[in-house]
Amino acid sequence: MLQTPMADHAAPAVALAVRDLAVQFRSEQGVVRALDGVSFDLHAGRTLGIVGESGCGKSVTARSILRLIDHPGIITGGRMVLDPSTPREIDLASLDPESRQMREVRGGRIGLIFQEPMTALSVHYTVGNQLIEAVRQHHSVSVAEARNRATELLRDVGIPRPETRIDAYPFELSGGLRQRVGIAMALAGDPDIVIADEPTTALDVTTQAQILSLLRGLQEAKNISLMLITHDMGVIAEMADEVTVMYLGRVVEVAPVRQLFAAPRHPYTRALLHAVPSILARPRQRLSTIGGAVPHPGSRPFGCSFHPRCAERVGAVCMERIPDPVPPGQAGASCFRTEVPA
Numbered sequence: 165m166l167q168t169p170m171a172d173h174a175a176p177a178v179a180l181a182v183r184d185l186a187v188q189f190r191s192e193q194g195v196v197r198a199l200d201g202v203s204f205d206l207h208a209g210r211t212l213g214i215v216g217e218s219g220c221g222k223s224v225t226a227r228s229i230l231r232l233i234d235h236p237g238i239i240t241g242g243r244m245v246l247d248p249s250t251p252r253e254i255d256l257a258s259l260d261p262e263s264r265q266m267r268e269v270r271g272g273r274i275g276l277i278f279q280e281p282m283t284a285l286s287v288h289y290t291v292g293n294q295l296i297e298a299v300r301q302h303h304s305v306s307v308a309e310a311r312n313r314a315t316e317l318l319r320d321v322g323i324p325r326p327e328t329r330i331d332a333y334p335f336e337l338s339g340g341l342r343q344r345v346g347i348a349m350a351l352a353g354d355p356d357i358v359i360a361d362e363p364t365t366a367l368d369v370t371t372q373a374q375i376l377s378l379l380r381g382l383q384e385a386k387n388i389s390l391m392l393i394t395h396d397m398g399v400i401a402e403m404a405d406e407v408t409v410m411y412l413g414r415v416v417e418v419a420p421v422r423q424l425f426a427a428p429r430h431p432y433t434r435a436l437l438h439a440v441p442s443i444l445a446r447p448r449q450r451l452s453t454i455g456g457a458v459p460h461p462g463s464r465p466f467g468c469s470f471h472p473r474c475a476e477r478v479g480a481v482c483m484e485r486i487p488d489p490v491p492p493g494q495a496g497a498s499c500f501r502t503e504v505p506a
């Protein structure tokens with residue numbers, strides 16, 4: 165059985181343990197290691213924030229868990245264990261993506277909320293028809309029962325007049341309402357884990373706050389284990405219990421949210437935090453951004469991948485060796501700086 169060390173005795177069970185996950189995209193141009201040994205724990209009933217700049221591998225992580233990586237991506241190593249250390253434990257990496265078991269996990273155990281709700285919705289069918297089909301994929305109920313359940317789901321996600329709105333087409337709804345339907349679709353199979361990949365990035369600020377508040381309410385009411393992917397430290401502060409910071413396909417820091425904000429250990433985390441607009445900032449003060457861009461994973465820098473952009477390099481070691489990964493199940497940073505005695 166997979167060992168999942170707990171931070172303390174009060175820590176809840178681990179719902180999903182990802183260990184040493186490696187994903188490559190192979191093409192004629194070469195091999196791109198999009199994920200290179202990613203490990204983290206998603207605790208039951210908690211919100212795990214996954215944060216990092218564009219291209220760090222957040223979506224590839226989400227899609228790997230659901231076994232939905234786009235061709236030519238392949239999982240080349242690692243495990244993704246549901247219900248670890250229980251008799252029900254199952255390694256999703258070992259399943260055939262097309263198998264019945266994996267289709268049941270998708271939607272039935274793990275729901276996925278996309279950045280753009282139209283990824284999950286069709287323009288050709290009413291909201292109700294799509295929700296009814298999603299309900300019936302995971303529950304053997306009549307169409308009438310599924311319709312009642314679909315109406316309930318729309319009410320759960322705060323859609324006004326769900327009895328009428330159920331017959332609307334997605335294009336008749338505003339962006340905010342469409343994302344609410346997207347959330348209802350993710351919940352249709354009663355999953356206990358939900359992965360939300362940048363669920364509010366496409367929305368205006370006010371709608372974003374409403375959707376985050378809805379997600380938090382649903383997560384608490386249904387005791388969902390939520391994996392929330394974002395590039396926005398503000399969203400992390402508001403939503404997450406624990407945080408995994410990713411850089412170029414690797415985990416660079418893991419910490420409880422308060423610890424991450426109070427005492428970030430990795431220079432990349434510190435740089436991300438400095439780039440957050442502060443409510444204390446003067447109105448026209450410029451936002452600081454991290455110098456340089458995330459390199460392409462196909463041309464990963466030697467040594468610590470972050471070293472060319474790092475303002476806190478400790479020496480040649482940063483350019484020559486890869487720092488040890490954060491031990492699974494523990495808080496820490498993958499950085500020579502934290503390994504060097506003060």
Ligand SMILES: Nc1ncnc2c1ncn2[C@@H]1O[C@H](COP(=O)(O)OP(=O)(O)OP(=O)(O)O)[C@@H](O)[C@H]1O
Pocket residue numbers: 189196198216217218219220221222223224225234235236237395460461462
């Ligand atoms: N379909 C694909 N074909 C080839 N490479 C891909 C593909 N999808 C992802 N990658 C590689 O994986 C890397 C990580 O992509 P991913 O979509 O996970 O980033 P992300 O962290 O979700 O970024 P964003 O914040 O922009 O959504 C990309 O930089 C790219 O090199």
Ligand SMILES: [Mg+2]
Pocket residue numbers: 222223224361
């Ligand atoms: Mg993404």
